[in-house]
Amino acid sequence: MKADGAPALIGLRESRVYMDTVVTIELSRREDDDAARRMLEAAFSWFGEVESVCSRFDPNSELRRLIANWGRPVEVSPLLFHAIDLACRGAEVSKGAFDPTVGPWLERAGFTREHRTGRSLPVGLETDAAGGVQDIELDRQRLTVHLRRPVLIDLGGVAKGLALDLAARELVNAGGFAINAGGDVLVSGSNPEGEAWRVGIRHPREAQSLLCVVALTDGAVCTSGDYERQSPAGKGHHIIDPATGVPAGAAIAATVIGPSAAAADMLATAALVLGPEEGLALLHEQQVEGLLIDQRLTAAYTRGFQEYLL
Ligand code: AMP
Numbered sequence: 532m533k534a535d536g537a538p539a540l541i542g543l544r545e546s547r548v549y550m551d552t553v554v555t556i557e558l559s560r561r562e563d564d565d566a567a568r569r570m571l572e573a574a575f576s577w578f579g580e581v582e583s584v585c586s587r588f589d590p591n592s593e594l595r596r597l598i599a600n601w602g603r604p605v606e607v608s609p610l611l612f613h614a615i616d617l618a619c620r621g622a623e624v625s626k627g628a629f630d631p632t633v634g635p636w637l638e639r640a641g642f643t644r645e646h647r648t649g650r651s652l653p654v655g656l657e658t659d660a661a662g663g664v665q666d667i668e669l670d671r672q673r674l675t676v677h678l679r680r681p682v683l684i685d686l687g688g689v690a691k692g693l694a695l696d697l698a699a700r701e702l703v704n705a706g707g708f709a710i711n712a713g714g715d716v717l718v719s720g721s722n723p724e725g726e727a728w729r730v731g732i733r734h735p736r737e738a739q740s741l742l743c744v745v746a747l748t749d750g751a752v753c754t755s756g757d758y759e760r761q762s763p764a765g766k767g768h769h770i771i772d773p774a775t776g777v778p779a780g781a782a783i784a785a786t787v788i789g790p791s792a793a794a795a796d797m798l799a800t801a802a803l804v805l806g807p808e809e810g811l812a813l814l815h816e817q818q819v820e821g822l823l824i825d826q827r828l829t830a831a832y833t834r835g836f837q838e839y840l841l
């Protein structure tokens with residue numbers, strides 16, 4: 532419902548489950564024709580593709596096969612190469628706050644279950660035997676990844692953002708659209724009413740409330756929060772501080788707004804690990820906007836973030 536009492540217009544909208552989250556695509560256009568269907572199918576298929584290639588939970592995923600073949604260069608698909616390359620760059624710019632090699636800590640905390648089958652098939656690498664980002668060697672010409680030691684790579688901090696960016700490429704001719712992958716959102720153009728898209732940011736301690744709403748026409752809004760996934764073993768939430776190996780506590784939520792969903796996704800995770808001061812410094816350095824919430828529910832944001840606030 533809008534302020535004047537008229538119901539808000541809704542475009543063509545569809546939801547499916549991937550990566551243990553609900554993915555919703557909304558097109559501003561309302562014609563449910565063949566062209567719209569084809570675009571929706573193509574966009575959704577990237578979520579399936581990224582999930583099947585990058586899953587840490589499926590022993591047959593390309594990522595798991597790479598991990599099993601550590602010790603020599605392995606030729607991988609362009610998609611897996613790109614995902615690992617992005618994650619390694621994320622680690623570099625965040626000076627290790629974003630770290631795709633926290634897999635052993637995640638397994639130790641009990642994050643081992645495949646969401647569709649419910650089966651638990653961990654890699655089972657001991658944390659002290661496992662290698663880090665420095666043990667991942669990428670060859671851009673040959674498209675090979677060489678894990679010099681056993682490295683339990685986890686791409687959960689970039690997979691949704693990457694899938695959002697790839698899905699968006701399928702919708703370039705759709706007019707305005709918004710893709711929401713469990714709170715990580717990518718929008719383009721205007722909404723069905725011809726206005727900027729509105730993205731609600733969840734209150735980290737009141738599940739039914741919004742902390743704020745941002746409005747934008749092009750870009751990604753990605754949020755990391757300690758409320759998202761809890762360890763089935765009672766060992767806290769799902770974002771690990773690589774410096775300690777236990778769940779990060781410097782912030783409880785971090786939101787990043789930027790042009791690339793993959794970058795915003797990784798930077799939100801990194802900012803949550805770093806906390807308000809260092810987190811905002813990282814966002815500033817990376818020329819994105821963002822908001823951090825600390826344990827006392829105090830908000831800190833970049834100067835440009837306020838311009839998105841409704
Ligand atoms: P997000 O919800 O985007 O913050 O991503 C959280 C996911 O990233 C977790 O479920 C893990 O799969 C993975 N992860 C946890 N800690 C880190 C970290 N420090 N750096 C990179 N990825 C992480």
Ligand code: MG
Nearest residue numbers: 796797799800
């Ligand atoms: Mg993230």
